[in-house]
Amino acid sequence: QVQLQESGPGLVKPSQTLSLTCTVSGGSISSGSYYWSWIRQPAGKGLEWIGRIYTSGSTNYNPSLKSRVTISIDTSKNQFSLKLSSVTAADTAVYFCARTDRGSNFDSWGKGTLVTVSS
Amino acid sequence: DVQMTQSPSSLSASVGDRVTITCQASQDINNYLNWYQQKPGKAPNLLIYDASNLKTGVPSRFSGSGSGTDFTFTISSLQPEDIATYFCQQYENLPFTFGPGTNVDIK
Numbered sequence: 001q002v003q004l005q006e007s008g009p010g011l012v013k014p015s016q017t018l019s020l021t022c023t024v025s026g027g028s029i030s031s032g033s034y035y036w037s038w039i040r041q042p043a044g045k046g047l048e049w050i051g052r053i054y055t056s057g058s059t060n061y062n063p064s065l066k067s068r069v070t071i072s073i074d075t076s077k078n079q080f081s082l083k084l085s086s087v088t089a090a091d092t093a094v095y096f097c098a099r100t101d102r103g104s105n106f107d108s109w110g111k112g113t114l115v116t117v118s119s
Numbered sequence: 120d121v122q123m124t125q126s127p128s129s130l131s132a133s134v135g136d137r138v139t140i141t142c143q144a145s146q147d148i149n150n151y152l153n154w155y156q157q158k159p160g161k162a163p164n165l166l167i168y169d170a171s172n173l174k175t176g177v178p179s180r181f182s183g184s185g186s187g188t189d190f191t192f193t194i195s196s197l198q199p200e201d202i203a204t205y206f207c208q209q210y211e212n213l214p215f216t217f218g219p220g221t222n223v224d225i226k
Binding site for chain 2: 046047048049060061062063064096098103104105106107109110111112
């Protein structure tokens with residue numbers, strides 16, 4: 001069974017770049033027709049889809065974040081990554097990575113990692 | 120963006136009760152709707168896809184229905200382990216969007 005694990009700094013200063021990596025285990029990130037997504041959730045609030053990447057490197061981003069987001073994939077390491085630039089306190093959230101079946105169904109999730117934006 | 124609304128925002132019911140949550144989309148999304156369960160401190164878990172299809176391994180007391188703009192999620196007999204927040208998610212259009220969630224508690 002595939003497992004996902006987010007990693008990266010838990011504290012980022014305002015105006016800097018948030019960087020997270022999701023490591024996939026229990027299966028190849030290149031197998032099947034899966035996309036790989038990032039989703040975030042501010043404390044006590046709802047879920048916001050950030051974007052997705054296919055194994056080919058093709059990406060789709062949420063327009064609300066598009067100017068600041070980059071998602072990349074490293075199939076040799078079985079990982080995909082998120083970079084979010086020019087962060088503010090509004091970017092403080094739990095960040096989840098998720099396998100995305102049929103491009104749209106988040107069927108396996110990491111446990112999530114809390115990223116706090118503060119000086 | 121497609122806006123998703125859910126009602127109620129929270130509910131409290133007794134063990135064995137039938138629980139119903141509604142989700143409404145701001146435009147026609149056909150049946151491109153998923154339902155997730157999120158327990159406190161955990162990641163969401165996909166329960167239903169394509170509005171009414173139960174994901175393998177999910178108990179049959181969970182069900183979904185609807186098409187177009189109006190959808191329903193039902194727990195036929197509420198169990199203590201069903202205490203969670205439930206979210207709908209549309210995938211007719213990018214960006215994918217989620218409902219605000221419904222908190223389900225035991226009375």
